[in-house]
């Protein structure tokens with residue numbers, strides 16, 4: 001996928017378990033200044049000139065509340081059961097992030113969440129091939145495709161990570177980080193993709209922060225967490241045509257960093273060195 005005439009860039013987020021699962025994040029990107037590369041307009045790396053990204057009040061809000069979020073039982077192969085599994089998790093995410101935004105004194109509106117079982121037009125575009133979920137920043141909506149890929153394998157932490165990652169994009173949107181990312185100048189595709197990786201790795205880290213904050217109530221074992229990290233490691237940009245989400249080890253590193261911090265303060269990908277977001 002690439003740039004469309006309207007300047008919209010759609011790109012998939014590869015699976016965290018199987019190569020054929022992907023998560024799409026739709027970004028309304030500013031058009032690259034093609035052919036007019038201008039070093040003075042470059043954002044600089046790490047990012048230094050966008051306070052919403054590097055000095056967000058969200059980073060100072062400490063740990064997420066960690067209210068209990070027990071996982072409902074889930075039955076493989078049953079769409080209704082997977083939906084009943086995910087909806088309470090969404091309510092946990094609503095509560096956790098609403099509390100965090102209150103601490104940061106930033107207004108917060110929870111996202112809409114929609115489940116679909118067949119491709120349909122979402123966010124003004126066709127549902128892409130191999131897309132598992134997406135966040136539409138203009139509609140403030142998470143759309144989750146409940147296809148066989150996930151419905152037949154709902155028992156590990158993959159589903160929770162997908163919903164928490166897309167919710168992470170909503171957090172970025174509500175905190176003004178999405179707009180700041182959109183407005184970052186980039187003088188080349190390489191710069192643009194590095195910025196995109198910072199944006200995606202931050203969403204992955206915010207997912208880890210949420211999961212870390214509720215871990216004690218999940219009744220999961222360390223092995224489950226290590227499996228999720230291994231899935232991230234196996235689904236990085238090494239497996240993709242476009243370097244927009246980060247190497248597998250960086251995806252796993254940021255997910256784990258968020259998990260250990262259980263706080264958004266651990267998720268400033270914008271001031272990290274380039275190697276950490278490669």
Ligand SMILES: [Zn+2]
Pocket residue numbers: 013024025165169200203
């Ligand atoms: Zn994403």
